[in-house]
Amino acid sequence: MSTIKDLNLAPSGERKIRWVEAHMPVLRDIGSDFAREKPFSGLKIALSVHLEAKTAYLCRVLEMGGAEMHVTGSNPLSTQDDVAAALAAKGMDVHAVYGCTDEEYQAHLRNVLSVGPNIIIDDGGDLVDLIHLLGGKCADLGEHLIGGCEETTTGIHRLRIMDRAGTLRFPMIMVNDADCKHLFDNRYGTGQSVWDGIMRTTNLVVAGKYVVVAGYGWGGKGVALRAKGLGAKVIVTEVDPIRALEAVMDGYEVMPMMDAAAIGDIFVSVTGCKDVITLEHCERMKDGAIVSNAGHFNVEIDMEALDRCADEIYEARHNIDAYRLPNGKTIYVIAQGRLVNLAAGDGHPAEIMDMSFAVQAMSAEYLVRTRGQLRPGVVSVPAEIDDNIARRKLKAMGVSIDSLSCSQKEYLNG
Ligand code: NAI
Numbered sequence: 213m214s215t216i217k218d219l220n221l222a223p224s225g226e227r228k229i230r231w232v233e234a235h236m237p238v239l240r241d242i243g244s245d246f247a248r249e250k251p252f253s254g255l256k257i258a259l260s261v262h263l264e265a266k267t268a269y270l271c272r273v274l275e276m277g278g279a280e281m282h283v284t285g286s287n288p289l290s291t292q293d294d295v296a297a298a299l300a301a302k303g304m305d306v307h308a309v310y311g312c313t314d315e316e317y318q319a320h321l322r323n324v325l326s327v328g329p330n331i332i333i334d335d336g337g338d339l340v341d342l343i344h345l346l347g348g349k350c351a352d353l354g355e356h357l358i359g360g361c362e363e364t365t366t367g368i369h370r371l372r373i374m375d376r377a378g379t380l381r382f383p384m385i386m387v388n389d390a391d392c393k394h395l396f397d398n399r400y401g402t403g404q405s406v407w408d409g410i411m412r413t414t415n416l417v418v419a420g421k422y423v424v425v426a427g428y429g430w431g432g433k434g435v436a437l438r439a440k441g442l443g444a445k446v447i448v449t450e451v452d453p454i455r456a457l458e459a460v461m462d463g464y465e466v467m468p469m470m471d472a473a474a475i476g477d478i479f480v481s482v483t484g485c486k487d488v489i490t491l492e493h494c495e496r497m498k499d500g501a502i503v504s505n506a507g508h509f510n511v512e513i514d515m516e517a518l519d520r521c522a523d524e525i526y527e528a529r530h531n532i533d534a535y536r537l538p539n540g541k542t543i544y545v546i547a548q549g550r551l552v553n554l555a556a557g558d559g560h561p562a563e564i565m566d567m568s569f570a571v572q573a574m575s576a577e578y579l580v581r582t583r584g585q586l587r588p589g590v591v592s593v594p595a596e597i598d599d600n601i602a603r604r605k606l607k608a609m610g611v612s613i614d615s616l617s618c619s620q621k622e623y624l625n626g
Contacts, residue, residue, distance in 0.1 A: 214296075214300040214304075214305055214306045214307060215306070215307040215308070215309065215319075215320060215323065216293065216296045216297050216300050216306055216307075216308065216309060217293035217296065217297065217309050217310065218293065218297060219297050219300060219301055220297070221293050221294035221297040221298075222294065222297040222298045222300070222301035223298075224294040224298075225265070225268070225292065225293075225294035225295040225296065225297050225298030225299070226298040226301075228264070228265035228268075228292070228294065228295055228298075229265045229268045229269055229272070229295065229298055231265065231562070232265040232266050232268075232269050232562040232565075233269050235561075235562035235563050235566070236266065236269060236562050236563070236565065236566035236569070237566065237604075237605075237608035238566045238567060238570040238601060238604045238605050238608060239269060239270065239273055239566050239569050239570050239573065240273075241604055241608075242273060242570055242573050242574065242604075243272070243273040243276045243277075246273060246274070246276045246277030246278075246573070246577075247276045247277070249277070250277060250278035251277050251278065251577045251580050251581070252274060252277040252278040252279035252331075252576070252577075252580065253277075253278035254278070255278070255279055255280070255330040255331060255358075255580065256279070256280045256281075256282060256327050256328065256329045256330050256331075256356075257274055257279045257280070257281055257282065257329060257330070257331045257332075257333060257576065258282045258283075258284075258324040258325055258327065258329035258331070258332050258333070258339060259271060259274075259281065259282070259283045259284070259324070259332075259333040260283075260284045260285065260286045260321060260324065260332075260333070260334055260335060260336075260338055260339045261285070261286050261333060261334075261335040261363060262285060262286050262287055262290040262291075262335060262554050262559055263283065263284070263285035263286075263290065263291045263292065263295060263296055263306075263308045264290065264291075264292045264295055264554070264558060264559050265292070265295050265558075265562075266559065266560070266562055266565040266569060267295075267569075268295045268298060268299050269569075270333075270569040270572060270573065271283055271299060271304060272299075273569075273573055274333075274573060274576065275304070277573075277577070279331075280305075280327075281299075281304050281305065282305045282307075282323070282324040282327050282329060283296075283299060283304060283305065283306045283307070283308070283324065284306070284307045284308050284320040284321055284323065284324045285308040285317075285320070286334075286335040286336050286338060287336075287550060287551065287554065287555070288309075288310070288311055288312045288313070288314070288316075288317050289310065289311065289547060289548070289550045289554070289555035290550075290551070290554035290555055290559070291308040291309060291310045291312075292310065293309065293310050296308045296309070305324070305327070307319075307320035307323040307324060308320055318342075321338055321339060321342050322342065322346075324339070325339065325342060325343060325346070328355070328356045329356065329357065330356050330357060330358050331357075331358055331359065331360060331361075331576050331579055331580070332357070332359070332360030332361070332384075333360065333361050333363075333572055333576065334360055334361070334362050334363065334367055334384075335362070335363035335364055335367060336363070336364055336366055336367045336370075336508050336509070337362060337366065337367035337370040337371060339360070340360060340362070340367075340370075340371065340374075340380075340384065341370065343357075343381075344374070344379065344380075344381065357381075357382050358382070358383075358579050358580060358583050359382045359383035359384060359385065359579045359586060359591075360382065360383075360384050360385070360579075361384070361385045361387045361572050361575045361576055361579070362384055362385070362386060362387055362388065363387050363388060363393075363568070363572065364388050364508050365388050365394070365398065365429070365430075365431075365484050365508070366484045366507065366508035366509060367388070367508070368386050368388050368389065368590070369484060371384050371386070371590050372590060375589045375590045380588055380589050380590070381588050382588050383579065383586035383587065383588060383589065383590075383591045384589070384590055384591065385575040385578070385579065385590075385591050385592075385593055386590050386591065386592055386593065387568070387571045387572055387575055387593060389592060389593065390571045390575075390592075390593035390597065390598050390601075391598045391602070392567045392568075392570065392571050392597075392598050392601045392602055392605075393567065393568050393571050393593075394430045395430070396564055396567050396568070397560060397564050397565070397567065397568040398429070398430035398431045398434065399430045399431070399433050399434035399437075400434055400564060401434070401560030401561065401564035401565070401568075402430075402431040402434045402435060402482065402506055402553065402560070403431075403433075403434025403435055403437055403438040404434070404438060404560070404561060404564075405553035405554075405557055405558070405559055405560045405561065406434075406435050406438070406480060406482075406504075406506045406552055406553045406557075407435075407438050407439065407442060408553065408557050408558075409504075409546070409547075409552045409553040409554075409555075409556040409557030410478065410480075410502070410504060410546065410552060410556070412556070412557060413529070413530070413531050413532060413546055413547070413552075413556040413557075414502060414529070414532065414544075414546070416502075418439065418442040418443060418444050418478070419442055419443030419444065420443060420444070420445075421444050421445070421477040421478055422444070422445050422446075422447060422475050422476045422477045422478075423436075423439040423444040423445070423446050423447070423476065423477070423478045423479075423480065424446075424447045424448075424449065424469075424472045424473075424475070424476035424478070424479045424480070425439065425446060425447070425448050425449070425464075425480050425482065426448075426449045426469060426479070426480070426481040426482065426483055426488045426489065426512070427449075427450065427455075427481065427482045427483030427484070427485070427488070427507070428448050428450050428452075428455040428456065428458060428459040428464075429455065429482070429483070429484075431482040431506055431507075432448065432455075432482045432483070433458075433462075435480050435482055435506060436448060436459070436462070436464055439480075440463075440464075444478070445465075446464045446465070447464065447465045447466070447467060447472045447475060447476065448464045448465070448466050449466070449467065449468060449469045449472050449488075450466060451485075469488065469489065469493055470492070470493065470496065473489075473493040473494075473496040473497050474496045474497070474498070476497065476498075476501060477498065477500075477501060477502065478501070478502045478504070479497075479501065479502065479503045479504065480504050480505070480506055480552070481504070481505045481506065481507055481512035481513060482505075482506040482507050482512075483507055483512060484507050484508060485507070485511075485512065486509075486511040486512065487511070487512075487514050488507075488512045488513070489503055489505075489512065489513045489514065490514045490517065491514055491517035491518060491521055494518060494535070494537065494543050495537060495539055495541075497541065497543055498541070499540075499541040499542055500541075500542060500543075500544070501541075501543050501544070502532075502543075502544045502546065503543055503544065503545050503546070503549075504545070504546040504547070504549075504552040504556075505549045505550065505551060505552060506551055506552055506553060507551065508551060510548065510549045510550045510551075512549070513545065513549040515545070515548065515549045518535050518543070518545065521537065521538065522535040522536055522537060523536050523537065523538055524536040528544055531546060531547050531555070531556045532544050532545070532546055533545050533548065566605070567601055567605055570601045570604070570605075571593060571597065571598075571601060574597045574600065574601065575593055575597065578593075578594065578597065
């Protein structure tokens with residue numbers, strides 16, 4: 213039986229799913245192929261991805277392909293209860309509740325694994341981690357498992373560590389590293405949705421403010437680009453000299469966080485690293501500075517130190533906590549330092565997730581097609597999948613491109 217907040221919320225969730233479906237043409241197209249070919253017939257898929265409408269539509273597309281779906285979220289604060297209810301109302305096995313405790317979240321992960329899934333769809337690596345933790349205690353898991361797909365940078369980072377140590381027991385496809393994923397989702401998706409989350413939560417102006425973006429990877433590039441477009445003065449902090457140089461050449465100021473802390477009005481950390489914004493940084497900040505995180509885990513801002521040291525903590529506005537520090541300044545933290553675009557917004561735009569989830573769906577199908585042929589460890593998304601999705605997306609957008617003539621191909625290939 214599903215674990216959800218309230219089945220009566222289903223109509224509202226259903227409306228949200230219908231809205232995104234209308235804006236996800238590539239996934240719709242893949243859904244039609246799946247409905248015809250039933251690649252997942254007789255297979256169980258356990259999915260742990262931020263449970264909002266786009267994810268729900270991915271679940272339905274996989275179900276159209278014949279999969280028996282077992283679904284949970286990938287962060288207690290990003291689950292939308294009405295969307296979870298909409299899936300459960302149509303008979304899907306769902307275990308996700310907004311704001312659940314860490315213990316409940318772990319129980320939800322265990323629930324979807326308890327069915328002995330054939331395929332894992334993970335976002336951040338929690339399912340895969342748990343499978344390895346359960347290890348021998350859950351023999352069924354290894355036996356049935358064909359492999360899995362990982363959605364995000366942080367999850368892949370965790371998988372690579374396991375792969376290097378030789379402990380990853382099955383193939384995991386690195387969805388994040390596909391061009392059709394990180395070039396669009398991490399950059400344009402994060403860029404837009406982070407500002408949507410911050411603006412709708414604070415209802416404050418961005419223009420004219422100093423915005424500090426920690427990390428100039430794919431996510432940071434998007435967040436900085438959109439901040440600039442909104443009229444902010446953007447400062448980037450980095451630890452990688454190449455990325456720092458890129459930020460300089462893109463026209464941003466680059467400096468250590470300790471210097472940026474004293475200047476910024478709004479901070480966004482998007483590094484995948486921990487302790488990027490520490491108590492010491494917060495103490496240097498201006499009174500009223502706003503701090504947020506867009507990285508996968510809530511480890512980028514040292515929330516533990518803030519909780520411990522603040523003289524007073526109060527809710528300043530829905531999803532914004534005020535921390536009055538011993539030096540008398542107040543710092544505002546959005547969504548408890550959890551990823552701001554999901555915990556204080558609706559996540560990436562549907563048109564962007566259309567591509568990311570198309571990579572997920574086609575990678576899952578690839579796992580079934582190549583069953584028994586892939587080695588345990590991290591596996592790249594085949595170039596044909598990237599190419600196929602980009603072509604479908606361009607077609608849906610009504611954009612045509614040239615193709616190489618035979619003599620051009622000969623010229624290029626030598
Ligand atoms: P990336 O690897 O492309 O970039 C991360 C950047 O942060 C690198 O340039 C690295 O040098 C820098 N960095 C690392 N530690 C730092 C530190 N202490 N201070 C300053 N810079 C530091 O990774 P990407 O794709 O940008 O992802 C970053 C995080 O965002 C990951 O946790 C990822 O899972 C998450 N993510 C979140 C999304 C969302 O919807 N909020 C969407 C996509 C990714």
